[in-house]
Structures are given as structure tokens and as C-alpha cells.
Amino acid sequence: MARVILKNLWKKYGKVEAVKGINLEIEDGEFVAFLGPSGCGKTSTLRMIAGLEKITSGEIYFNDRLVNNLEPGDRNVAMAFEAYALYPPMSVFDNIAFPLRAAKVPETEVKRRVERIAEILELTDVLNQYPRALSGGHQQRVSLARALVRDADVYLLDEPISHLDTKMRNRMRAELKRIHSELRKTMIYVTHDQVEALAMADKIVVMNFGVIKQVGSPEEIYFKPRDLFVADFVGEPPMNIINCSAVIEGNSVLRIAFESFSIFVEDHEKVAAASSLRDLHLKRLSLGIRPPHIVILQSNAETQNKNLLPGYIHTVEPLGDYKVVQVKVGENLFLVETEASFKGVPGERVCLLLNQAHLHLFDQESEKAIF
Amino acid sequence: MTILASLRIVGLWKKYGSIIALRDVNLEVNDGELVTILGPSGAGKTSLLQTIAGVEEVTSGEVYIDGKLVNKLPPAERDIAMVFETYALYPNKTVFENLAFPLLSPLRKLNKSEVEKRVKAVAQLLQIDTLLDRNVAQLSGGQRQRVALGRMLVREPKLFLMDEPIAHLDAKLRHRLRGELKHLQKHIGTTTLYTTHDYREALGMGDKVVVLNKGVVLQVGTPDEVYHKPKNAFVGSLIGDPPMNLFDGEIVAHGDKLWVQTKAFTSPIDEEQAHVLESKRSKKVKVGLRPSDLILSKESKSLESKGFRSYTAKIYVVEPLGVTSIVSLEKGGLIFQAKYKGEEKFLIDETVYFAFRVEDLYFFDPLTEENLLT
Numbered sequence: 001m002a003r004v005i006l007k008n009l010w011k012k013y014g015k016v017e018a019v020k021g022i023n024l025e026i027e028d029g030e031f032v033a034f035l036g037p038s039g040c041g042k043t044s045t046l047r048m049i050a051g052l053e054k055i056t057s058g059e060i061y062f063n064d065r066l067v068n069n070l071e072p073g074d075r076n077v078a079m080a081f082e083a084y085a086l087y088p089p090m091s092v093f094d095n096i097a098f099p100l101r102a103a104k105v106p107e108t109e110v111k112r113r114v115e116r117i118a119e120i121l122e123l124t125d126v127l128n129q130y131p132r133a134l135s136g137g138h139q140q141r142v143s144l145a146r147a148l149v150r151d152a153d154v155y156l157l158d159e160p161i162s163h164l165d166t167k168m169r170n171r172m173r174a175e176l177k178r179i180h181s182e183l184r185k186t187m188i189y190v191t192h193d194q195v196e197a198l199a200m201a202d203k204i205v206v207m208n209f210g211v212i213k214q215v216g217s218p219e220e221i222y223f224k225p226r227d228l229f230v231a232d233f234v235g236e237p238p239m240n241i242i243n244c245s246a247v248i249e250g251n252s253v254l255r256i257a258f259e260s261f262s263i264f265v266e267d268h269e270k271v272a273a274a275s276s277l278r279d280l281h282l283k284r285l286s287l288g289i290r291p292p293h294i295v296i297l298q299s300n301a302e303t304q305n306k307n308l309l310p311g312y313i314h315t316v317e318p319l320g321d322y323k324v325v326q327v328k329v330g331e332n333l334f335l336v337e338t339e340a341s342f343k344g345v346p347g348e349r350v351c352l353l354l355n356q357a358h359l360h361l362f363d364q365e366s367e368k369a370i371f
Numbered sequence: 372m373t374i375l376a377s378l379r380i381v382g383l384w385k386k387y388g389s390i391i392a393l394r395d396v397n398l399e400v401n402d403g404e405l406v407t408i409l410g411p412s413g414a415g416k417t418s419l420l421q422t423i424a425g426v427e428e429v430t431s432g433e434v435y436i437d438g439k440l441v442n443k444l445p446p447a448e449r450d451i452a453m454v455f456e457t458y459a460l461y462p463n464k465t466v467f468e469n470l471a472f473p474l475l476s477p478l479r480k481l482n483k484s485e486v487e488k489r490v491k492a493v494a495q496l497l498q499i500d501t502l503l504d505r506n507v508a509q510l511s512g513g514q515r516q517r518v519a520l521g522r523m524l525v526r527e528p529k530l531f532l533m534d535e536p537i538a539h540l541d542a543k544l545r546h547r548l549r550g551e552l553k554h555l556q557k558h559i560g561t562t563t564l565y566t567t568h569d570y571r572e573a574l575g576m577g578d579k580v581v582v583l584n585k586g587v588v589l590q591v592g593t594p595d596e597v598y599h600k601p602k603n604a605f606v607g608s609l610i611g612d613p614p615m616n617l618f619d620g621e622i623v624a625h626g627d628k629l630w631v632q633t634k635a636f637t638s639p640i641d642e643e644q645a646h647v648l649e650s651k652r653s654k655k656v657k658v659g660l661r662p663s664d665l666i667l668s669k670e671s672k673s674l675e676s677k678g679f680r681s682y683t684a685k686i687y688v689v690e691p692l693g694v695t696s697i698v699s700l701e702k703g704g705l706i707f708q709a710k711y712k713g714e715e716k717f718l719i720d721e722t723v724y725f726a727f728r729v730e731d732l733y734f735f736d737p738l739t740e741e742n743l744l745t
Binding site: 165166167170173174177178181195198199200218219222223232234235236237238290292293314315317318319320321322324326333335346 | 411542543546547549550553554557570571574575576594595598610611612613614661663664687688690691692693694697699706708710719
């Protein structure tokens with residue numbers, strides 16, 4: 001049972017600032033993903049929580065207890081890292097059993113727990129083998145099993161399924177989430193893969209250059225990114241982000257313009273959010289819209305709609321149950337995710353209609369979302 | 372820049388000692404086509420490209436380029452350009468020097484202004500014309516990738532061979548480059564073979580997809596064909612994410628109608644399919660159902676009102692991926708997956724209803740895994 005609280009946490013390696021004063025509360029039993037590109041500080045943060053890395057300044061609490069000076073072994077954390085660190089002379093069974101035996105768990109209980117976790121992680125067939133005989137993906141699952149078999153307060157997992165092939169990774173993603181829902185223990189999971197973070201976490205912490213960019217549920221991170229970095233980093237195919245400008249017309253219409261095109265937004269909240277900015281009309285802005293939130297119109301049925309963006313089809317990629325279509329509007333390319341039954345061909349003239357409920361506007365200077 | 376070529380491979384075998392890398396490969400590629408070669412690692416994709424390029428000798432069989440047998444020709448005389456996953460650019464040279472390099476071969480006899488003209492044309496096409504004076508070491512992964520492509524394009528070869536050229540780039544960049552490469556290839560019109568282990572690249576880019584496994588060509592078809600009419604269960608589950616659900620099943624007769632029975636559902640069989648499956652009566656089959664063909668609801672009524680037969684299952688886990696969620700379902704000890712785009716919030720262990728159109732079922736032989744309907 002542990003809440004984990006980070007207060008103004010810093011990590012410097014010489015002059016390099018890896019983690020720059022982050023504050024975070026992780027609830028007891030929560031599955032939290034630290035998401036970001038390499039070098040964003042996610043692993044340094046995890047290693048400080050584990051006690052493997054000295055804290056430069058700031059505090060880490062497990063519940064009400066300051067753990068800054070506690071040895072890793074005294075924190076009751078279970079860890080699985082990208083590097084497997086298995087014991088080569090021990091069988092897979094003995095590797096997984098090791099932390100249980102060290103904790104003097106009775107042997108019948110050891111056997112039961114090892115066999116159970118091995119079954120979930122699909123390791124039953126290799127329990128008697130030695131690590132060196134296994135593939136990287138297998139070894140990584142053994143390392144993960146060794147962490148999950150323990151009865152710890154906090155589980156710290158750093159890219160624990162990164163070396164698995166796609167199919168096994170997808171299966172393990174579901175299994176890990178399922179294990180968490182049964183254990184209800186605090187889990188902190190580090191990944192650079194936005195799909196993993198969205199799929200598994202209760203709460204995602206997006207990091208870049210040592211700072212937290214956003215904390216939120218998968219839905220908040222995907223549908224309401226707070227800045228350009230989060231918007232661009234999360235989502236596949238990636239969000240369309242287009243340079244634009246904007247003005248308020250009358251009192252109630254926001255006109256967003258790029259090249260020779262305009263979109264008129266009348267949604268009250270969006271107009272209000274844009275109106276509250278000083279010198280809106282002078283700002284360099286970015287319009288953001290995700291590929292599934294654009295409709296391609298092939299007929300002239302909606303020519304009355306002044307929000308149509310005329311263009312032509314650049315490429316069509318059939319991907320089985322859906323298609324990704326690139327549409328060129330002026331000099332800008334829009335990625336659109338559409339039904340598998342879509343029949344357009346390259347060169348064909350079409351119009352795009354953006355779903356305004358999912359339209360985003362960013363200030364390029366502050367990189368913050370206006371809406 | 373349009374030079375057309377075609378490729379024909381007849382009965383190609385490649386062995387490394389006792390290991391068979393390619394087993395009787397036959398393939399025809401038409402002028403200007405982009406053919407993707409899809410397979411897991413170890414399938415023989417790279418061996419295939421290398422034997423075409425002449426980097427590896429064929430063990431037996433024939434390779435024709437433009438109707439001409441090239442088995443005995445050294446790589447340099449085959450007029451082929453190859454891009455690998457690792458680009459092997461010259462890091463201390465500028466983009467211009469890297470692009471110009473293949474043109475400086477004494478065999479080419481191009482003068483300086485011709486070289487400059489070609490390099491600039493290619494750079495413009497790839498939108499790297501503003502980077503010509505930069506050192507390659509200063510470029511991003513995506514930019515380097517374009518330089519590598521450019522170096523291939525300036526040569527104006529008969530055939531492009533691309534070996535997982537964007538596999539190591541991040542997912543976002545891959546999405547953009549896929550479309551860009553496809554557009555570019557159509558624009559230039561040079562016949563291209565492109566290997567990948569990512570089914571999205573194979574389907575998204577290819578005019579034709581070749582599915583390769585363990586050195587054997589399992590299927591050649593349009594993206595639509597390999598997705599909708601997989602030759603076997605391997606192809607079915609290689610293409611699609613999450614992969615096709617496979618159930619052990621049995622064909623049973625209820626009255627004069629054929630049904631299929633699995634641990635997850637017992638469903639009537641589509642009449643057209645039943646006709647073909649008549650001989651499988653009382654026999655075991657492997658049943659395939661794509662996650663995107665599974666329809667989910669909290670209520671059976673909403674499914675049944677649309678004419679579906681509905682089945683119960685328990686929610687095992689839900690993975691929200693933005694607009695789409697992947698829902699894992701549990702029934703009779705089986706876990707299977709659905710792609711869900713609706714608004715309902717499913718809870719773990721909750722009982723829900725699923726349905727599908729009977730014509731969306733696939734039937735495979737339980738032993739050979741051959742598709743019984745194609």
C-alpha cells in the first residue's frame with residue numbers, strides 16, 4: 001500500500017539537468033505511465049523512486065514517510081528494467097522464485113506463485129531452462145515475472161516489454177493491465193511508446209526535457225492535450241498541425257486562416273478562449289486536428305458549407321479495416337483516417353470538413369493550447 | 372526521369388549451407404509497380420533482394436530484369452539501386468556530395484553541370500534542396516532517410532530495391548514517410564521492391580503484396596486480396612492489428628443448415644460459404660474473426676434489433692487508444708479481441724454482448740491452415 005509523492009524533485013548529472021523540479025502525486029493502487037522521448041527524464045525519475053539514483057534535491061515520500069535516504073532494499077519496491085539482469089546459473093523458475101525465497105516464503109507458496117505468474121506471462125514451457133538459452137523477449141518476460149511475483153508496495157517497470165515482438169507485446173500489454181486490476185498495487189511504468197501508455201495507464205505523465213508537460217487520464221491526454229508537444233507526441237497517425245492565424249469577427253465568430261483558406265468557429269467556449277488572448281490577431285498559431293476527426297467529401301452536396309477546405313487526394317493507403325488518406329490543401333498535407341470502403345484515388349478533387357468539436361488551437365510562442 | 376523495367380523470378384532457391392533461405396520463389400513485377408514483401412524476421416526478405424541485386428548468388432533459378440537473364444551479371448551491371456535500413460551515408464560530406472557521389476563514377480562520364488542538374492532536381496523532389504550544403508551529421512533521421520533515397524534516385528536505375536528503409540524511424544515519421552514514398556514512387560514510375568515486417572507499410576504502399584515466410588511465398592495479391600482473402604491462417608493473422616482471432620471450431624448440422632460451433636459462439640454459416648463447407652460437415656475447422664468485425668454492446672437488444680445473433684462474453688481488459696479502444700473479451704477460457712469505436716464505457720469483468728456478420732467469418736483447415744473458402 002503506497003501513495004508516492006514527488007516534491008520539487010531535481011536530478012543533475014554534472015551540468016546536465018535530467019529532471020527539473022517535478023511535483024507529482026501518485027495515488028495508492030494507481031497505474032501511472034511516465035511517457036516521453038529518450039532523454040526526457042522519465043527513467044531518471046523512476047530510478048530516484050527506486051533508490052538507485054541519488055536525488056540532487058527535493059523529496060520523495062511513500063505515504064507519509066520520506067524515503068530519500070532509504071536504501072533500495074528498504075523501500076519494498078519491485079523492479080523490472082529494460083536490461084534483464086537475470087542470474088545466469090539459475091533456471092527460469094529459480095530466477096523468478098529468487099525474491100520470494102529471499103523473503104523466506106514457504107516453498108509450496110513459492111511454487112504456486114511462480115507457476116501462476118509464469119502461466120500469465122506465457123513462460124510455463126521454459127521454467128526449467130536457463131536464461132542464456134532464451135531469446136531477448138523471453139528473458140525480458142522472466143525479468144518482468146520476477147518483479148510481479150513479489151508482494152511489494154510499489155512496482156517500478158522501465159520499458160519492461162520493449163524487446164518483445166509486436167504480437168507478444170500486445171498480449172503482454174493486456175495481461176499487465178489485467179494483473180494490475182487484480183492486484184490494485186501502485187505501478188509506475190516508463191515508456192516512450194504512446195500506445196502502451198494510453199492502453200494501460202490510469203494516469204499518464206507526459207515528460208520532455210526534464211519537466212512534466214501534462215498529467216491526465218488517457219482520454220484527457222488524447223482529446224485535450226495541453227500543449228503542442230503532447231498533441232504531437234500522442235496519437236497515431238499523428239495529429240495534423242498547421243501554421244495559421246486567427247481573428248475574432250463580430251463578437252461571436254473566430255476565423256482561423258491559413259494560406260488562402262478560412263475556418264469559422266462559432267462554438268461559444270472556443271471563441272471565448274481565443275478572445276481572452278491579447279493581440280490574438282498578431283499571434284503565430286497552430287491549428288490541430290486528428291486524422292479520425294476529418295471527413296472527406298467527394299461530392300458537391302455540401303457546397304453551402306463555408307468551412308469546406310478544397311484540395312486533392314495525394315495518396316491513399318489501404319490498411320485493412322481502415323484507410324489513411326493524404327489530402328493536399330494548398331501547400332499543406334492533411335492526414336485523414338477514413339473507412340475501408342472509401343473509394344477515392346490520387347489526383348481526385350475533394351473537400352475536407354474538420355470536426356470542430358475536436359479542433360485544437362495552439363499559441364506557437366508559448367506552445368500552450370488555447371483550446 | 373521515367374525509365375521502365377520489369378522483373379521476373381523463376382524457381383529461385385537460395386541455400387546457405389544446409390539452411391534454405393528461399394524455396395522455389397516465383398514472382399512477376401510489372402513496369403512501374405511498387406511491390407511490398409511482407410514477412411517476419413527470418414522470412415527470407417533480405418535474401419530475396421540480395422539475390423536480385425546480385426550481392427548474393429542464386430543457388431538455382433533465374434532472375435530476369437527487362438526480359439534479360441541477369442544471373443551471371445555482377446551487381447554493378449544490373450542497373451539496380453538498393454537502400455538498406457542503415458543508410459551508409461558519408462557523415463563528413465555534405466548532402467550535395469552524398470547525392471552526387473554515385474554520379475561521379477568514371478563509368479558515367481557526366482560533366483559537372485549535368486551532375487549538378489540531376490542532384491538539384493532530385494533534392495527538389497525530396498524537399499531537401501535547402502539542405503544541400505549541410506553536413507549529413509547535422510541532419511535529423513527523416514532528413515538522412517531522404518538523402519539516402521536521393522542517392523538512389525539520382526542514378527535513375529531500372530529497379531529500386533528497398534530493404535526496410537524506414538523501419539528504425541519513430542512511428543510518427545514512418546506514417547508521414549509511407550505516404551511520401553508511395554507518392555514519389557508513382558511520380559518517378561520506377562519499378563520498386565520494398566521489404567517490411569510491418570503490415571501497414573505493406574498494405575499502405577504496395578500495388579501488390581508478397582507474403583513471405585520461411586523462404587516460401589505464401590500469397591501474392593493486392594492489399595485488398597491479402598486482407599480479405601488470406602490464403603491461410605498465417606497470412607490472416609500477420610495482417611491486421613490486433614491480429615485476427617482464431618478459434619478451434621467444428622462444422623455441425625442443425626436440420627438442413629450448417630452451423631459452426633466454437634467455445635465462444637455457435638453461429639449459422641453464410642449460405643454461400645455453407646455451400647463450399649458442405650464437405651466439412653462434422654469436421655474440425657479453425658475459425659477466424661477480425662477484431663474490427665466484432666460488434667460490441669452492453670445490451671443484447673441493440674444488436675438483435677439490427678438482425679444480429681448476440682453472444683455473451685466477459686470484459687477481460689479495455690485498452691483505450693484514443694478514438695478506438697481494444698477490448699479483450701473472455702469466454703470459456705478463451706481471450707479474444709474487438710476493436711471498439713463507440714461511446715460505451717466497459718468495466719472489467721462486466722458481462723457484455725458481441726455479434727458479427729456471418730459472412731465475416733473465415734474458415735481454415737485445422738492442420739494445413741489453408742483457407743477453405745478460397
